Amino acid sequence: MSGTVATAGAIQAARRRRSSLHAERRWALWGSYAALAVFVFGFLVPPVYILITSLKSDHEIAEQGGNPWIVSHPTLAHYDKLLHNANYVGFFINTVEVALLVVTISMLISVFAAFSLARMRFWGSQTLATGVFLTYLVPGSLLFIPMFKIIGDFGLINNTWCLLLLYPTLSVPFCTWIMIGYFASIPRELDEAALIDGAGWLQMLWRIFIPVAMPGIIAATIFAFTVSWGEFLYPLVFLYSSDQMVLTVGIVSDLIKGDVFQWGEIMAGSLMAAAPPVIVYAFLMDYYIAGLTAGATKG
């Protein structure tokens, strides 16, 4: 009898413990949701405020009294004005051209180099792979002053195309580094099979490595694109006339005249300038994140 009571007590205690565990889990779940909601809200304030301001008329922006967080008379006037602003359209075209060319150059250099470093060992290849990683850690702000002299000696100051020399120094090392990781993870049996079938190195790269490592190639391409789209220091230092500028520096230099800040247009211009990388990210988020984490895990 006392035995059954003890058992019943134990079952009840276990049930209570389980339900308290359950409650604890549920509490943790809702607590996490609440905390995350706060962070999402905080993180999205600046981009949302950019959007809000870009939809206001100049008159509404200049009004001191009202609530700045709401738009009472939304208008697309700033967007319209920018799309008819030859300078802004020029910045956009320059940025697109530079980004596409830099992505192409970076991918050509890094895919060949990574293939050779991952598969075809040669004297010094290990050192070179380490060197690639170290170069990736060299920030642009360390080198822009000597670069200013070097690019000046080439006569390329204030020439958009000087960016084609400068940006690859930022994009190629990382692209190569993550491509080495992706290529190295391809099983060696595949190359052996290809060699037996009589494939050359280039065929092997083209027919096997590139298709198999496609996720890595997409991740590297996204990285090269975001770097060349958003870089600020180099264009600020090396370009000074409107026809040569890219978006990141053009918006500030073109829409601020002395003390007059055309905030509505600056915000609309920023939003349109931010759109391409954000759209790429929205469609290829998984590759984007793979590229982000690859730096520390692959190679």
Place this chain on the structure above:
Amino acid sequence: MPDGAVAQAGAPPLVSGRAGNRSLHKFMRRKSSIALLMCLPLILLIAGLVVYPTIYSIYLSMLNKKMTHFVGLGNFTFLLSRPTFRMVIFQSVFFAVTAVFFKAVIGFAIAHFMHNIPSRTQRVLRGLLLVPWVIPLAISTLGWWWLFDPSYSAFNWVLVKLGLPSVPWLGETWWARIAVVTVNVWFGAPFFMIMYLAALKSVPEQLYEAAAIDGAGAWQKLRYVTLPMMRNIISITVLFSLIVTFANFDIVRILTSGGPQDQTHLFATYAAQAGIQSGDIPLGASISLFMLPILAVFAFFILRGVTRRTQEQA
């Protein structure tokens, strides 16, 4: 040697049914030369556009302003004797350390919350939380600039509504310092979140179960299971972020241009002001070179961490 490599690789890539030791030997020789050729653009890029400028920068830093004669370490001693530059050193360290600390803590907290929720919602929230990292920094900083505007600050509107005094965001030294750190934390925390979330997912569930059987609470699980398992990725991320934050240029250049009274300058912005705007290239070069030893030390430890991690995973 390189000439030979080029000449050999210039020949059509060999692959055919030709068997035998001689051609195999030739093939091996050719393999390494093709390999070198494939790396050549990379080698040229690193040598010509990274290594050479670094060395050139050291040379430049030892010249006088007109670059006519050699002054040795004159620029460096001149800089160290200037209170403004000592302030730049302080501000750079303050900026990097504070910003990385908050990025790491916030990133870690968000990663933990994310780990608690089901993966479907996790995807959506992760997508939203990464937005600050995706927008080019120079562009989002323009938005922050407008939020901090002295007369139209939308933050101040909220503060006033809450009955608090408005804040001179970019006008006073410490407020301006807080402002630039805030923008950097906002921009960088998502990166930490992603790295930590990936690391959290790789901690084996059995370890937590074992800890639970041993009677470990939430705090003990964090302290004795999660943190030791994530130690390597935490240190890699923190060191990497220290380098990037230390070398940051965009935020300060746009928000304050180093003001008020040069109080928010970092190495990069101060170097640009001295070297490009004031035209003293050697002085600018020596200012950015101050970053080199610090970056080298961090880079050494990152490399060690990454190598270890690769070995662990292999």
